[in-house]
Amino acid sequence: MTxxxxxxxxxxxxxxxxxxxxxxSLLLAAPIRLLGLPLPEPVTLMVPAFAWAMxxxxxxxxxxxxxxxxxxxxxxxxxxxxxxxxxxxxxLPILVLRNILAAQSPVVLWAWYGLACLLAQLVGxxxxxxxxxxxxxxxxxxxxxxxxxLLFPLAALLIERFRDADVRFR
Amino acid sequence: MGAREIVGSVxxxxxxxxxxxxxxxxxxxxxxxxxxxxxxxxxxxDRRQTYQTGAYNALRKASDVVVAPVTGxxxxxxxxxxxxxxxxxxxxxxxxxxxxxxxxxAAARVWRERAIALADENAxxxxxxxxxxxxxxxxxxxxxxxxxxxxxxxxxxVNVGAAQGVRxxxxxxxxxxxxxxxxGVSSRVSRVLMLTDTASRTPVMIQRTRARAIxxxxxGWAPGLAYLRGRDPARVGDLxxxxxxxxxxxxxxxxxxxxxxVDGDWRVQLASDSAPIDFVRILLFExxxxxxxxxxxxxxxxxxxxxxxxxxxxxxxxxxxxxKSRGAAP
Numbered sequence: 001m002t003x004x005x006x007x008x009x010x011x012x013x014x015x016x017x018x019x020x021x022x023x024x025s026l027l028l029a030a031p032i033r034l035l036g037l038p039l040p041e042p043v044t045l046m047v048p049a050f051a052w053a054m055x056x057x058x059x060x061x062x063x064x065x066x067x068x069x070x071x072x073x074x075x076x077x078x079x080x081x082x083x084x085x086x087x088x089x090x091x092l093p094i095l096v097l098r099n100i101l102a103a104q105s106p107v108v109l110w111a112w113y114g115l116a117c118l119l120a121q122l123v124g125x126x127x128x129x130x131x132x133x134x135x136x137x138x139x140x141x142x143x144x145x146x147x148x149x150l151l152f153p154l155a156a157l158l159i160e161r162f163r164d165a166d167v168r169f170r
Numbered sequence: 171m172g173a174r175e176i177v178g179s180v181x182x183x184x185x186x187x188x189x190x191x192x193x194x195x196x197x198x199x200x201x202x203x204x205x206x207x208x209x210x211x212x213x214x215x216d217r218r219q220t221y222q223t224g225a226y227n228a229l230r231k232a233s234d235v236v237v238a239p240v241t242g243x244x245x246x247x248x249x250x251x252x253x254x255x256x257x258x259x260x261x262x263x264x265x266x267x268x269x270x271x272x273x274x275x276a277a278a279r280v281w282r283e284r285a286i287a288l289a290d291e292n293a294x295x296x297x298x299x300x301x302x303x304x305x306x307x308x309x310x311x312x313x314x315x316x317x318x319x320x321x322x323x324x325x326x327x328v329n330v331g332a333a334q335g336v337r338x339x340x341x342x343x344x345x346x347x348x349x350x351x352x353x354g355v356s357s358r359v360s361r362v363l364m365l366t367d368t369a370s371r372t373p374v375m376i377q378r379t380r381a382r383a384i385x386x387x388x389x390g391w392a393p394g395l396a397y398l399r400g401r402d403p404a405r406v407g408d409l410x411x412x413x414x415x416x417x418x419x420x421x422x423x424x425x426x427x428x429x430x431x432v433d434g435d436w437r438v439q440l441a442s443d444s445a446p447i448d449f450v451r452i453l454l455f456e457x458x459x460x461x462x463x464x465x466x467x468x469x470x471x472x473x474x475x476x477x478x479x480x481x482x483x484x485x486x487x488x489x490x491x492x493x494k495s496r497g498a499a500p
Contacts, residue, residue, distance in 0.1 A: 026237065026240055026241065026244075027241075027244050029237070029241050029316045029317060029318060030241045030242075030244040030245040030248070030315075030316065030317075031241070031245055031314045031315065031316065031317045031326070031446075031447070031448070032244075032245050032248045032249075033446050034248075038317075038319055039319075041318065041319045041320045056194070057194045057195040057197070057198035057199075058194065058197075058198050058201075059197050059198055059200075059201035060201075061198070062198065062201040062202040062204070062205040063201060063205055065205065066205040066208060066209055069209065070209075070212070071233075073323075074229065074230060074233030074234075074237070075233065075237055075316075075318070076318035076320060076322075076323040076325065077230075077318055077323045077325030077353075077354075077361055077363075078318070078320075078322050078323035079213060079216050079322075079323075080212045080213060080215070080216035081209040081210060081211075081212040081213030081214075081216060082213065082322060084205070084208075084209035084212070085206060085209045085210060085213065088202055088205055088206050088209065089206075091202065092199065092202050092206075095195070095198055095199065095202065096195075096199070121321075124321075124322055125321070125322075127213065127322075128321070128322040128368055128389075131368075131369075132368035132369050134368065134386060134388060135388065136321045136322055136368050136388050136389040136390075137321055137388045137389045137390030139390055140320070140321035140388075140389040140390045140391075141321040141322075141389070143321075144320050144321055
């Protein structure tokens with residue numbers, strides 16, 4: 001019964017992952033080449049976005065994604081709102097489908113994560129094409145999608161860590 | 171109650187808190203919609219602005235000032251490690267490097283003689299023709315401390331800013347060619363829009379044919395050549411230079427070489443991509459097109475100041491009518 005009196009704190013399951021994802025993006029923005037190749041630029045916030053939708057429904061993740069997206073735009077110099085909209089557009093369907101996805105195997109979840117990343121890229125691509133008046137490179141978008149999809153194990157870890165932390169959602 | 175039963179039936183584990191799931195889900199969806207509306211409003215506000223001085227708002231300046239030292243500090247150890255690795259490699263490959271450099275030096279001596287002769291010839295022609303050549307452009311050098319390489323934003327932060335005389339619009343070069351131009355300036359940090367960014371449009375020309383085009387970034391590694399006109403305007407391997415059209419950039423800066431993209435379009439392999447972009451030069455370039463009042467150029471020059479006449483005594487007959495007319499004036 002003691003666990004019932006201790007609901008999951010937002011700072012633990014939302015604040016921590018948000019800051020961690022932004023910190024990783026900040027590190028990857030360093031102008032470094034390893035073996036002659038630039039560092040990848042995955043959308044690290046897709047990891048908590050997917051995990052938050054799977055852990056439990058709440059209002060805080062939506063606003064965390066808004067703030068995180070704006071921070072990413074400041075870091076990358078992208079138009080304000082582009083990544084916030086893209087991340088929320090990927091988060092919302094997963095949130096609605098979370099009951100169906102909860103019983104799936106990790107491989108199937110990875111595929112769903114890939115679809116969510118694809119949706120985020122599609123929204124970002126459309127917004128960027130609308131703003132710039134010309135379609136962005138599909139190859140560049142595909143590379144960023146691939147780099148983001150490879151981060152799924154981190155999302156799985158986050159889901160495992162917090163899925164049963166709140167007894168109301170066991 | 172019916173909805174709660176439905177939610178309860180699809181839940182995978184029975185527990186007494188199943189009935190709170192639907193309100194929580196609806197609350198989360200509502201929060202998501204609110205956040206989406208806020209983000210869309212921000213997008214619309216940002217879209218109305220262009221990459222001009224006023225558009226680079228205080229929030230972006232603040233984020234640049236915070237990001238620049240952090241990424242600079244992160245990159246420093248890697249740069250040091252790279253320097254050590256380069257030093258070790260240089261030690262082991264010193265003999266072959268020496269042979270290569272000797273060969274290059276021998277070839278460069280020939281070119282040096284030719285360059286001196288051509289420079290002398292050019293100077294004489296200019297003197298004969300009375301040509302007004304462009305004055306040398308002052309520049310500042312900075313180090314890139316952050317970069318974004320994604321499909322929707324290709325920018326870099328450079329650790330020089332308004333304190334060093336950098337302003338929005340200044341062209342940015344690496345040792346190999348044009349990199350981009352400054353779109354935002356803080357006191358000691360500048361944000362550079364790369365040629366590959368989707369918002370980048372640069373007037374260029376093919377050196378061989380003088381055909382004009384607009385270099386159009388799309389987030390990929392090789393920006394496209396839009397509005398390329400004429401018969402056989404470009405071939406693979408042609409050198410691409412800035413055209414100077416519009417006064418945004420100086421004419422004749424190396425941009426890259428023409429290549430064919432996988433989509434069949436003409437593209438440019440950027441010269442600046444041939445080596446890591448570490449240090450960059452920012453040209454403190456101003457063009458007369460940027461004058462706020464262009465009509466000032468069309469106004470006739472003011473008359474020269476009157477030459478003071480030698481002091482002479484006027485004749486008495488000429489002074490008297492003048493005094494009369496002054497007295498008649500109201």
